Amino acid sequence: MSIETTSARRHRVVVLGSGFGGLFACRHLRRADVDVTLISKTSTHLFQPLLYQVATGILSTGEIAPATRQVLKKYKNTTVLLGDVHEIDLSARTVTHRLLAHDTVTPFDSLIVATGAQQSYFGNDRFATYAPGMKTIDDALELRARILGSFEEAEVATDPAVRERFLTFVVVGAGPTGVELAGQIAELAGRTMVGTFRNIDPRTARVILIEGADAVLKPMGPKLGAATAKRLTKMGVEIQLNAMVTDLDARGVTVKYTDGTTQRIEAACKVWSAGVQASPLGKLLADASDGTEVDRSGRVVVEPDLTVKGHPNVFVVGDLMAVPGVPGQAQGAIQGATYAAKLIRSEVAGKSTVADRQPFKYFDKGSMATISRFDAVVKMGRIEFSGFIAWLAWLGLHLYYLIGYRSRLVTVFEWMVAFMGRHRGQMAATEQWLFARLALEAIQGNNEDDREVHAELGSPTGTSKAEAG
Numbered sequence: 001m002s003i004e005t006t007s008a009r010r011h012r013v014v015v016l017g018s019g020f021g022g023l024f025a026c027r028h029l030r031r032a033d034v035d036v037t038l039i040s041k042t043s044t045h046l047f048q049p050l051l052y053q054v055a056t057g058i059l060s061t062g063e064i065a066p067a068t069r070q071v072l073k074k075y076k077n078t079t080v081l082l083g084d085v086h087e088i089d090l091s092a093r094t095v096t097h098r099l100l101a102h103d104t105v106t107p108f109d110s111l112i113v114a115t116g117a118q119q120s121y122f123g124n125d126r127f128a129t130y131a132p133g134m135k136t137i138d139d140a141l142e143l144r145a146r147i148l149g150s151f152e153e154a155e156v157a158t159d160p161a162v163r164e165r166f167l168t169f170v171v172v173g174a175g176p177t178g179v180e181l182a183g184q185i186a187e188l189a190g191r192t193m194v195g196t197f198r199n200i201d202p203r204t205a206r207v208i209l210i211e212g213a214d215a216v217l218k219p220m221g222p223k224l225g226a227a228t229a230k231r232l233t234k235m236g237v238e239i240q241l242n243a244m245v246t247d248l249d250a251r252g253v254t255v256k257y258t259d260g261t262t263q264r265i266e267a268a269c270k271v272w273s274a275g276v277q278a279s280p281l282g283k284l285l286a287d288a289s290d291g292t293e294v295d296r297s298g299r300v301v302v303e304p305d306l307t308v309k310g311h312p313n314v315f316v317v318g319d320l321m322a323v324p325g326v327p328g329q330a331q332g333a334i335q336g337a338t339y340a341a342k343l344i345r346s347e348v349a350g351k352s353t354v355a356d357r358q359p360f361k362y363f364d365k366g367s368m369a370t371i372s373r374f375d376a377v378v379k380m381g382r383i384e385f386s387g388f389i390a391w392l393a394w395l396g397l398h399l400y401y402l403i404g405y406r407s408r409l410v411t412v413f414e415w416m417v418a419f420m421g422r423h424r425g426q427m428a429a430t431e432q433w434l435f436a437r438l439a440l441e442a443i444q445g446n447n448e449d450d451r452e453v454h455a456e457l458g459s460p461t462g463t464s465k466a467e468a469g
Helices: 020-029 048-055 125-129 137-156 160-166 176-192 222-234 281-288 330-348 388-401 405-420 431-444 447-456
Strands: 011-016 034-040 078-082 084-089 094-099 102-107 110-113 117-119 168-172 206-210 237-240 243-249 252-257 262-266 269-272 276-278 311-316 367-372 375-380 383-387 464-467
Touching: 011 020, 011 102, 011 330, 020 034, 020 110, 020 330, 034 330, 048 137, 048 176, 084 281, 110 330, 137 160, 137 176, 137 269, 137 431, 160 168, 160 262, 168 176, 168 252, 168 262, 176 206, 176 222, 176 237, 176 367, 222 237, 222 367, 222 375, 222 383, 281 311, 311 330, 367 388, 375 388, 383 388, 388 405
Parallel strands: 011 034, 011 110, 034 078, 102 464, 110 311, 168 206, 168 269, 206 237
Antiparallel strands: 084 094, 094 102, 117 276, 243 252, 252 262, 367 375, 375 383
């Protein structure tokens, strides 16, 4: 059989999420005889691998997060809607999303869910108050304010212990994001900030990288992990392996080691990059389907064709899908979305049926991480290399996947300024960035305040529904 369609109208495809999965799904459906609706809770397409460069003052948000409407404006069959999806009815084939207090119900014939993952604190969600993750623009801007604010606090501190606490930076998790952040904070302190203060020497700042495993970048193998650790150590980063964070508050972290000993590290600025969990939509989708399960991280255990059980028209791609051998990286989302879009396009055109589907096959194009300027590590199958050539490869790949010629040109310029000299062009930070997330969480926890905010924004306090499509 083929995917259902109705002769009176075109096949309706709803795509959830505006990351790599959502964007590439729309791209491969742009010439298909379908109507596409992309729904996302953010208004931008985020190039997440470069978020840490926003956090450390190298790039602006505009270069890595272009407006989704601008990216897709030439896709005449695609409509973009902003809102947070909170209900998926697989029987009725509808998706309900909310923008402020308005609910919109959008029908679909095919559904592609690509809502990605979020930071995981392994059950210690209170840690998020003091150690933001690195998954959103808000995270990056908040972290930039925390990093730069710590130097400012150290400049005016009169107590040596307080000054030391503000000059201590802790990064939890030695995966690619943690390594890149630790390296850039060390470069920020050791190059960019030198000579800009009168009461402190930024070069005395401590950058501590904490990892629960026994190696840095462990999935990339012992050779590259050792090369990374050697380079970070040379830059002054203190690496603590086999260490688990057991407590975290405004003033620092408590670390427990495998030998049973514990240590308290006084640090004002902390960042969490130790784990991820799937979007809540994974559980919502599994509960709505016919026996679909989720793994420990909340990812959906999909069928060989990336669909949920009993619903061959509902695809799950990217970080939200649990497929053995497919890492939670951009390539997994791109390849999964492309696969799903091509199936829909072929079946709508009558060129194939659901029975003809071949299982999804992931092609591993390798992985890489940058350590510092002029230094990175690359793993492509059995090929492993590090150093300057790896760094050039990293630059080229990330430029390739940036959206738009303007973003690429500006990014190249900003990289030249930051890497060839000591200046960084995006060093603005405000107190609002630092506290906005906590203020929003407080408001959302107070129904009366929440209603007042909606009223000020011209939104009714009640919930309404509007049919779309």
